[in-house]
Amino acid sequence: MITIKGLHKSFGELHVLQGIDYEIKEKEVICIIGPSGSGKSTFLRCINLLEDITSGEIIIEGVRVNDPKTDINEIRKEVGMVFQQFNLFPHMRVIDNITMAPIKIRKMGKQEANELARQLLEKVGLADKANAYPEQLSGGQKQRVAIARALAMRPKVMLFDEPTSALDPEMVKEVLDVMKQLALEGMTMVVVTHELGFAKEVGDRVAFMDNGLLVEEGTPDELFNQPKNERTKAFFSKILV
Amino acid sequence: MDILDFRFDAIWNYRELFIRGLWITLGLTVVGYAGGLILGLFVGLGKLSKRKWVYYPAKYYVDFFRGTPLLVQLLLIHTALIPSIFGHSLGFFVSGAVALMLNSAAYNAEIIRAGINSIEKGQMEAARSLGMPHKTAMRLIILPQALRRMIPPFGNELIALMKDSSLVSMIAGGELLYAGKVVAGATLRPWEPYLTVAVLYLVLTFIFGKLISYVEKRFSNSYVPSPRKQRLSFGRTQAGG
Ligand SMILES: Nc1ncnc2c1ncn2[C@@H]1O[C@H](COP(=O)(O)OP(=O)(O)OP(=O)(O)O)[C@@H](O)[C@H]1O
Numbered sequence: 001m002i003t004i005k006g007l008h009k010s011f012g013e014l015h016v017l018q019g020i021d022y023e024i025k026e027k028e029v030i031c032i033i034g035p036s037g038s039g040k041s042t043f044l045r046c047i048n049l050l051e052d053i054t055s056g057e058i059i060i061e062g063v064r065v066n067d068p069k070t071d072i073n074e075i076r077k078e079v080g081m082v083f084q085q086f087n088l089f090p091h092m093r094v095i096d097n098i099t100m101a102p103i104k105i106r107k108m109g110k111q112e113a114n115e116l117a118r119q120l121l122e123k124v125g126l127a128d129k130a131n132a133y134p135e136q137l138s139g140g141q142k143q144r145v146a147i148a149r150a151l152a153m154r155p156k157v158m159l160f161d162e163p164t165s166a167l168d169p170e171m172v173k174e175v176l177d178v179m180k181q182l183a184l185e186g187m188t189m190v191v192v193t194h195e196l197g198f199a200k201e202v203g204d205r206v207a208f209m210d211n212g213l214l215v216e217e218g219t220p221d222e223l224f225n226q227p228k229n230e231r232t233k234a235f236f237s238k239i240l241v
Numbered sequence: 242m243d244i245l246d247f248r249f250d251a252i253w254n255y256r257e258l259f260i261r262g263l264w265i266t267l268g269l270t271v272v273g274y275a276g277g278l279i280l281g282l283f284v285g286l287g288k289l290s291k292r293k294w295v296y297y298p299a300k301y302y303v304d305f306f307r308g309t310p311l312l313v314q315l316l317l318i319h320t321a322l323i324p325s326i327f328g329h330s331l332g333f334f335v336s337g338a339v340a341l342m343l344n345s346a347a348y349n350a351e352i353i354r355a356g357i358n359s360i361e362k363g364q365m366e367a368a369r370s371l372g373m374p375h376k377t378a379m380r381l382i383i384l385p386q387a388l389r390r391m392i393p394p395f396g397n398e399l400i401a402l403m404k405d406s407s408l409v410s411m412i413a414g415g416e417l418l419y420a421g422k423v424v425a426g427a428t429l430r431p432w433e434p435y436l437t438v439a440v441l442y443l444v445l446t447f448i449f450g451k452l453i454s455y456v457e458k459r460f461s462n463s464y465v466p467s468p469r470k471q472r473l474s475f476g477r478t479q480a481g482g
């Protein structure tokens with residue numbers, strides 16, 4: 001579904017992604033782990049062109065994302081993204097946060113969009129918060145709204161960039177539960193996370209990124225229990241003590 | 242010393258001059274401010290543009306009007322620019338209003354630019370990641386938030402412009418300070434007319450200040466409607482239905 005070939009990304013002199021090849025199939029849940037600054041966010045942001053690509057190519061369902069002829073807005077409609085900092089629109093009620101893109105971008109009717117938003121809020125367990133403003137929600141609630149907002153565009157794939165890293169510990173579970181549910185329903189997901197438990201339980205494959213390269217990947221069992229790469233081993237020995 | 246024997250009756254005969262001056266000051270303020278807001282929006286957006294032929298004119302405009310004294314601009318416009326375009330002067334009011342407008346537009350442009358830049362990058366990214374084109378995101382997500390942050394500096398700008406309008410007395414402007422000058426010359430008493438002028442400016446500042454803090458409260462930092470505002474809107478629905 002998503003094919004990445006020879007992806008390089010530099011910020012000026014800083015060569016952040018140093019040639020990534022990867023293939024993501026439909027309904028797969030890919031978890032990406034790795035040390036801070038290794039380029040995980042940059043990788044995710046390249047997939048929907050929030051960062052432009054220095055070289056290489058990304059193909060989503062046969063469409064070359066970084067082709068000048070590709071309408072990037074068309075791609076982004078199909079690729080949902082959830083950010084570490086939620087990025088809800090503070091001047092809109094929860095329901096409007098969710099319905100805005102379907103109404104303005106998908107040209108969905110207002111009634112239909114409201115109906116959809118209510119279903120999604122139900123799904124993330126926030127049916128009673130439709131009329132609240134983001135500032136009235138806890139971090140965990142905000143992130144669940146952000147997930148509902150992305151889902152409202154009916155994307156084919158969802159990208160998560162450390163969705164629980166900005167949360168107080170007691171709120172992590174409620175967000176991970178929503179993501180688990182989503183995975184069970186067959187959503188294709190790419191999740192950058194420090195939640196190794198989640199990666200083990202939900203991930204179909206786990207990839208370890210270090211220094212701008214995916215140095216090792218495999219099933220959770222392969223990666224966590226019998227890592228082959230020295231850097232992967234070193235990373236686990238540091239965080240699992 | 243004449244400070245010990247104020248004789249405000251000496252200027253009572255000139256009250257109509259002061260009242261006229263008050264109106265002219267108000268007129269210059271309102272016209273200059275409104276024009277400055279509209280023009281400032283365009284110049285401010287110009288300064289945010291990536292296109293060089295839009296950015297540079299906007300930048301030089303701001304540099305010129307912020308980098309030279311308003312009095313110099315006023316004299317240039319009144320004695321040189323307008324006569325060379327129209328063949329004759331259009332009167333002090335037109336010159337004064339145009340100078341105030343062009344000058345405050347430069348300051349407003351900076352307020353608008355800074356306000357837009359102050360919105361977290363994540364807001365634009367979240368909007369774009371939903372498939373929203375840049376312009377739509379600007380209009381629906383960035384500007385509504387930025388405008389709120391611009392309200393306090395726009396308020397300061399209003400008071401500053403009102404006080405700056407006193408410079409129009411230099412081209413025999415007929416506004417408040419000019420009235421004071423005329424009366425001081427006619428009565429040979431400096432204290433009473435200039436004190437009267439000062440007090441009248443204070444009254445204007447006070448009134449504008451009240452207006453500004455009303456608007457600021459109305460658009461406070463929180464997006465959640467205050468109970469008072471809610472009650473107002475309930476009243477409206479009841480009246481409507
Ligand atoms: N817009 C940018 N301009 C310049 N350098 C950047 C930019 N964005 C990221 N970088 C640099 O790229 C490198 C990789 O950053 P990235 O955010 O992708 O890392 P990460 O793996 O997501 O780390 P973390 O776990 O801390 O989120 C870092 O050295 C970072 O400083």
Ligand SMILES: [Mg+2]
Nearest residue numbers: 040041042162
């Ligand atoms: Mg990151």
